[in-house]
Amino acid sequence: MTSVEADWDRAPSLVDGAMSVELTPRRANLRYWLQAVPQGTLLGRPDGHDPALSVPEFMREPGPLRDALRAEYAFRSVAEEKATRALSYLVAIAPDTDTLEFYATQVLDEARHAMVFRNHLLSLGVPEDNLWQAIEAFAGADVHAVLDPLEELGLKVMRDDADFLGGVVLMTIVIEGALAPAAELSERKWRPLDPAAAEIDRGAGIDEIRHLTVGAAIAKQCLEERPGEKDRVLDLIRRGMHLWTVLPVQDLVLRREVLFQRGLEQHAAVVGDYEIWPGRRLVDTTPEERTATAERWSAEMKASRLAYIGLEEAL
C-alpha cells in the first residue's frame, strides 16, 4: 500500500505535484518513507528504472545525443552529491524528531539520485575505472561555474551559520526549486530516446515532489512560530535569487538543448509523433521553446511555493 504521491503509476508530474500536493514533516516521517519509497516508488527499480529497459544502441554511439545526456547526467550526479553532503548539516541541526527524520530520508534520496545518474553513465558506455575523470570531463566546467557557488552559499548557511530555517528555504526555493523544472523537461524529452533515463528522471521527480512540499511546510511552520525571522529569510531568498541571475545557468541549459536538438534531428524517426506535452510533437520543438517552457514552470512553481509559505514579497 503506497501513498498516491509516491506511487509510480499514480503520482502527479513533478511540476503539478509540487504545486498541488500538501505534505507535512509530521506525515512524511521515517515510517512514511519506508513504506512509500523503498516499498513503494523503488519497488522493483533499485537502479531507478525498470531493469527490463536497456539503453538503445544509438545512445551509446558517439554523437550529439550521447554527449547531451552524458553532460547532463554527469552534472546532475555531482549536484545530487553536493546536495547529499550539504543536507546532512540540516539533519545535524534539525529542531525536532519529525524534521530530523525527514531530512535523514532526504539525504538518502539525494545520495540515491547521485548513484542512479552516475550509474547511467556506465550504461551509456563510460568505463567504470575512469568514471570520475569522465564526470569531470563531461561537466567539470559547468560544475565549477554553477554548482560550486551555490554549494558555497548552502554550506555557509547550513554548516557555518547552523541556520536551519535559512537552509530549508534555500533548498526549497532557491536550489531545488530552481532545478526541478529542468528535471521534468528531461523526463519528457528523453522518454522516446532513452526510456531508462526517463524512468530515472520520473523516480527522482517523485522524490522531488516530497522534498519541495515538505520543505515548504517546514518553512511555513517555522515562520508561523517565529514571525520575527521573516525579513532575514526574505533577504536570504533575494540573495539566492540574485546568484541565479549572475551564474551562467541559461547558457548551460541552452548549450545542452542545442546538442539535444542535433541528436533529435538525427534520430527523428525514433521519436516519431511523440508529444513532449499535449498537442506538441517533440520533433517540432526548438531549444529555445523547451528552455522557455522550463523557465515558465520554474517561475510558476516558485510563486506558488512562496505564497504557500507566506513569503510572496520575495517576488
Ligand code: FE
Ligand atoms: Fe535529488
Ligand code: FE
Ligand atoms: Fe531533492
